[in-house]
Amino acid sequence: MNLPTTPAASLSCSALSFRWPDGTEVFDDLSVSVGRGRTGLVGTNGSGKSTLLRLLAGRLKPSAGSVSVGGRLAHLPQDLTLDTDLRVEDALGITERRTALRAIEAGDAAEAHFETVGDDWDVEERALATLGSLGLGGIGLDRTVGQLSGGETVLLRLAALLLERPDVLLLDEPTNNLDVFARRRLYEAVDSWRSGVLVVVSHDRDLLERVDRIADLRAGSVSWYGGGWSAYEEALATRQEAAGRMVRAAESDVRRQRRELEEARTKVARRQRHNKKMDSERRAPRIVAGAHKRSSQEAAGKLRGMHEDRLQDAQERLDTASEAIREDAEIRVRLPHTAVPAGRTVLSAHGLTPRFGTLRDGSLHVQGPERIALVGRNGAGKTTLLRTLTGELAPGCGEARTHVPLRFLPQRLDVLDDGLSVAANVARAAPGTTDNEIRAQLARFLFKGARAEQPAGTLSGGERFRAALAATMLATPAPQLLMLDEPTNNLDLASVRQLTSALGSYEGALIIAGHDLAFLESVGITRWLLVGEELTELGAEEVRELLGAPDAIV
Template identity: 75%
Template sequence: MNDINVTGASVSCSGLSFQWADGTAVFDGLSLTVGRGRNGLVGGNGSGKSTLLRLLAGRLRGSAGSVTVSGHLAYLPQDVTLETGTRVEEALGIAGRRAALRAIEAGDVREEHFTAVGDDWDVEERALATLGSLGLEGVGLDRTVGELSGGETVLLRLAALLLERPDVLLLDEPTNNLDLFARRRLYDAVDAWRSGVLLVVSHDRELLERVDRIAELRGGAVSWYGGGWSAYEETVAAQQETAERLLRTAEADVRRQKRELEETQIKVARRQRQSKKLDAQRRAPRIVAGEKKRAAQESGDKLRVLHEERLSEARERRDEAADAIRDDAEIRVSLPHTAVPAGRTVLTLEDLSLRFGRLRGGNLRVHGPERIALVGRNGAGKTSLLRTLTGELAPASGAATVFVPLRFLPQRLDVLDDGLSVAANVARLAPGATDNHIRSQLARFLFKGARAGQLAGTLSGGERFRAALAATMLAEPAPQLLMLDEPTNNLDLASVRRLTTALESYQGALLIASHDLPFLESAGVTRWLLLGEELLETSAEEVRDLLESSAAG
């Protein structure tokens, strides 16, 4: 992937601060150094991962601090767009050199052509080899971007960056919108990285297994963990176990210090009452009695202050321990009305051909609470099939029939009205539900109290997904067929876990179009369908074998 030995390549920031135009602070004095090797960057939705990459790439400028790059930096943003009329050679940035080479080969020996070529006489061979390494060997340099799928466009942009021979390569969620086959090519490219700095923001577990170390962005600070995703998870789990033990100890200490303070206050008050009573009985001189009273008060005050300080310190230790506990609350919701009897016909496809996509004459029957994974290449028509099932798209021929209440959660999450609150969005799809019922259910989706009244347009990415999921799953009538289109795109890994636990509560039939194999396996998929010109029954093992053979080829 990168054959340059750049031992000094690095990218760093020092005292970096950044805030959005509305005053929202993202970083306040962040310092970070990323050295050679494969580095992953993870963190919750809204933690600032993409913003940090844009700052390091010079696409954004901080309000304070500095960014330093040693070597040539290349950056692949999350949303890659290229004009459809652009030729592949132009997208790769080699059109000028190719034209100069053709002119020289035709006998035009003007100096400007040699200057344009420089030392890059094998630019075409390198370009084709790079395209081939990413699974784009059939893409000619003279084709246009409009002839490529969305996933191929992402890989084309990555190929252009690799041709620059960067010392520092920043990738932001590169597997989004890549089909399983394209993802495998990207994994291979990451495996092949040998020198320089690679920093990749991703929620793709298989991709993160391939990095040498992981940086976690949390609370505006970065913590480093050695190894890939599994090693990171093990370390975090051990840290959480320790943090929870420390929190229990700190809470017990707070309770003990409170008891001791209360006991001290009772003892001091009792001692003062007894001293006053003895002074009255002995009729001690007023000056002596006053001195004894002051001494007792000073002693009592010192003792009380000592215990108050101990209680304050115990509370600080408890708060520090609580801060170390991650917010891993899970969605726990009961959805009994979504249940589908085992023999119930849920949907049928009869000689179905899609208006958009490759499927021609597909047949399918789904019965009961089956959990189906729909996989296939980019452009095969997965989204088109789902939208055909909803009735939004008419089939080119044949029939698609759904026999139970259906709900569809699209990639765009456009089931939400940004001008309405989370609770109002649910009420819109469940008009018969009371406000109390909606709010109690939303609390199980982690929208508790005032959070249920927050406008959908102000939610972070993970919150927005949870709100859309809640509106979809709590809709009336209760969905007995739930269809999800690439649900893990742009979700952090904590949100993916929450989605998985929510789906555990769902009792109906499930149809998920996704390229995320680990997620599909965790969702309890019972049936795998490969979409192409036909709709073929397959399995997770066969899909993995197909990917391996594709990568080997």
């Protein structure tokens, strides 16, 4: 992805505002300038990352402000769709030039053919080279899009953008739905970007490690951090620690100011009672007593006002300090009944052939609190294997048996009834559990008080995931085998951290199908299985090579 760029490659927006047709405000007076190199744009679900990219790409019109792009811009959207009847050359946008080249090679010297080709005489070679760099060298230019996998389709669209030689490239969640092999190719492409402006929106930590800087979009503004994801997390932790100290100091000051205000009020009241008593004992004339009273009230008012001002100032400092504290709280649950003794058989499968996918005659034996990752290409049948192991799908042949209580969290998160509240969904999965017990546990999943009464159908993406996770993990009987299918797909990084912390409390056996290596490492995977024509156990070195990971797996 080493592309020639113009010196003018740049990207910025000034005083940008945007509202959806229903009046929902996304940005108000946002100004951002993105420098050359690789920038990772991060933020929670709903913060406006994809909307900002669409505004920068000209696919949305701002309510106010302006966008400035220097050079050619290309945009890979998250919701990519391509006509399945298109040929690869059509998707790459080179059909007319290939046709003209063939006509010229056949002796047709029509001027129109030369105009079509322009200076792009090597277009076919460049196209094949670009496809090859993304791992698509074997698909050729004449196959149809419908013959490609979802991951290959994403990479094909990226290849089409690269052939345009963009100066500014915007990628929105490019690793979604990519298998481990396609992700590795994308990582290599990002690694090779050396000039121009590249902005990538992603929750893929391995991808974000490869950028030069992180732009954190939060509450309608952008904060900048140098380096990749690890450097960002370290800097953020330092800032949060400092913000926490400021909050604690501000809270202490507020308490002190409240105490001093109360003491001042008590002192004023005592003085007023004393003056009133003295005037009464001296039988001071009414006009003198009135003057004493007014003077006393003025002094009391000044004293109270001074302390009230100090309290207000202290409260404002506390509010300002609190705004710097993130609410990306972690899930901390106690699940002692999920524990599985070491050596106990949890699941056994023999001669298993699912109805779909490539697996033939698979065998699997799971013991104790093992943590197993299923990895492999798109279409290998990881999801089908999980659904077969759960009993949701009947196998083509062979058998699978679970020996402990099992729960499965699918990609679709369809374990929730949208018409029921969060608490009612958990109660449905945990009959016999008291309402107080459910609410106490839901608070640990960050559904406190009235939030537990929200209908599932009104939840945001991150909230819905937490609710589905709660209904799965808090079910009765307590699940001693938990299966998760691509759990980090479409989750923001805060939600991924919450999932990681929740699984840290889980003491049962775990089987996860996924492509997110950083997440899989973080939950302590003990066995790696490659799903293909058979289940192949991988060693640490093989996983590193397969997934293009740093030497972090042990």
